[in-house]
Amino acid sequence: MPPFKQPRVARVISTLDRVHPLQSPEAVHAIERAASAYHGRPWQASGFTKLDDLASHPCGLFPGEAFSVFAKLGDGEQFRAELLGLDLLRRHVPVPSAIASGITETSSGAVLLLEAIPEIPAAARTEQHWRSIGTALATLHDVQAETFGNAAFDGFFGPLPQDNRPVASGTWADFYAERRLVPRLREAVDEGNLPADLASGVEHLIRRLPSLGGPDPRPSLLHGDAQQNNWLTTGTEAVLIDTAPYFGHPEIDLALLDYFEPIPAVVFEAYRERREIDAGFAERRELWRLHGYLAVIAVDGASAFGRQFVGRLADAVKAYR
Secondary structure, eight states: OOSSOOOOOOEEOOTTSOOOGGGSHHHHHHHHHHHHHHHTSOOOBOOOEEOGGGSSSSEEEEOBSSOOEEEEEEOHHHHHHHHHHHHHHTTTSOOOOEEEEEEEEETTEEEEEEEOOOOOOGGGOOHHHHHHHHHHHHHHHTOBOSSSBOTTOOEEETTEEEOOOOOTTOOHHHHIIIIIIHHHHHHHHHTTOSOHHHHHHHHHHHHTHHHHSOSOOOOEEOOSSOOGGGEEEOSSOEEEOSOOOOEEOHHHHHHHTTSSSOOOTHHHHHHHTTSOOOTTHHHHHHHHHHHHHHHHHHHHTTSHHHHHHHHHHHHHHHHTO
16 A cells, blocks of 8 residues: 555455454453543544554544544654644544554554544535535635744654654745655656666756745645645535645645645635635746655555656656656
8 A cells, every 4th residue: 555645445344354553452452441531531442443444554443432543553753743743633624533652552562542523425425515625725724923944843754753843944945855855856866766767857956946846835834744634624624635735835735735636726715715826836836746746656656546647757757847
């Protein structure tokens, strides 16, 4: 399963499947213990739905009385960063609530525990559901700061560390180059997934960022990984998940919304009802996707899924030559 999400269909574990690591007696006991503490009385899981095909970690849904638990198995450091990000965002937009401390430890690794969101699947979304994503993103971008980055904590973009430290110059071009493009380029090269001539093309483009990126905006609070699989929609609102927040150029989030798959135009229409989208965004869209392309190439570049992003990266580099 690639570390970057692809749209697939979840399925309930059957007796023909191997036992999912979250279904081990140890894991189930730890999850029920945390959920009971959160609920204030005993809570038991009444089943399990495997959701690995929708995420970058082994994960699933445990239904139960009063609420259901979404559990994800992985790295404790990454999950602690995810919880910090959710805490930052929940002051402004809907995000999932942590169950108890949000993390429980098992012999198989850390388990992230969130209260499950009753969602409307993407295939069943109405125009209003899609519009709620645009509205939520615009609401988030209305939260602004004086500096690009997030001095409070770093994060992760997919499985890759994300350095959020502000840069000395304070400019967006330097932040995007030093904290996003250069690290992702290094990772893609080190993994052997990026041809040397294309890597040189990216380096040339990085040097040209000050003339390509347009005027610096006021730093906005970003989702950070706003591709459409990182949104849930309920009957009334959009909920942000798998976030990697920092203060940056709002066009980054707008560019990532549809970089895996197209989305309805009403998402952008709803956004424009709250915030203007600069006319130059269409010309800069691929520029803001470069770090995402490099991340997929670094992690999945040897797979059929990842190789398509080498071509997309090459097209973008050629367009900004």
